[in-house]
Amino acid sequence: MVRAIQIQRHCGPEDLAITNVAVSQPGPGEVRIRVRAAAVNFADSLMISNQYQHKPPLPLIPGMEGGGEVIEVGPGVGHLAPGDFVIGYARFGYFAEEAVMPADHVFRMPAEMDFNQAAAFPISYGTAHVGLEHRARLKRGEVLLVTGAAGGVGIAAVEVGKALGATVIASASTTEKLDLAAKHGADHLINSAKDDVVERIRCLTGGIDVAFDPVGGDAFRAALKCINFEGRILVVGFAGGERQLAPTNHVLVKNCDIIGLSWSFYRERKLDIDKRAFADLCRMFEAGQINPPVTEVYPLSHAGKALRRLLDRAAMGKVVLTT
Secondary structure (H helix, E strand, O other): OEEEEOEOOOOOHHHOOEEEEOOOOOOOOEEEEEEEEEEEOHHHHHHHOOOOOOOOOOOEOOOOEEEEEEEEEOOOOOOOOOOOEEEEEOOOOOOEOEEEEEHHHEEEOOOOOOHHHHHOOHHHHHHHHHHHHHHOOOOOOOEEEEOOOOEHHHHHHHHHHHHOOOEEEEEEOOHHHHHHHHHOOOOEEEEOOOOOHHHHHHHHOOOEEEEEEOOOOHHHHHHHHHEEEEEEEEEOOOOOOOOOOOOHHHHHHHOOEEEEOOHHHHHHHOHHHHHHHHHHHHHHHHOOOOOOOEEEEEEHHHHHHHHHHHHOOOOOEEEEEEO
8 A cells, every 4th residue: 555645536636545455566558756856837727626638547546747756667568667766647547656657658767867857747848848849949039928837837938938949038927936937047037917018019019920838828929919910829738828819911011820739739749749849958958058947845745735736726847746
């Protein structure tokens, strides 16, 4: 038996509690991991409250990403061995001391990475890389706007955008958040709570070629007003709470693309793109171009408190649970 956060019914963060669960042996194509750290994501709150698009059966152990050590591999697994330090991602299962996961979604950690960084790595950086490099086709020398730039995926987009050669404008709602974005490489900063975002962008660069937008609402509208000819707006999420409708007459006049990104489907439908992205991201980490921003660390037993920090939009970077 191992300790885990397991729910028997759908609930809120305050209802999460430690319990003991059994761990099965890995089957074909699976690997058993001793989880050292697991990151907290907004989607975890949707899953435990039965609001997520994917609805796994109960009982459920939340947790979409983690870092740890391979204990055992199942038949047919050739790229991992017991003792390997690894990064893993899944729809659920990482809020536990041990987890059995599909080996295709587990890969070795870069040598200088620690377990907390490993836990904070796959979802944010996978989303940023597949979004910017594959979906938005970001080119060296282009101007990239990142909204919500102090969140986990926002910081990842800032760093990946810089690594791909873009000039990066970071937009966030406080000076503290903008300081974090600057620390991670943003070239220009816009306070979305105080500044006229459109006017600031036009003064700084004249316009933007790509927008990475996990916020929606006013952030999306500002990006559309500033997008250059044949620019691309990447719709990543709606952290601001508004799922806006796109004015298609503006899209027509701007000759721009509005591109959707649900990164989780790539690991199920186009795993080759996912694998190439993570190989490139590991190289970026080893080159010092990306540095996962772990800003808060809690013990596994405080999972509810950690998740509440995200829901209240009180946390910056990534929040991590340790076992």
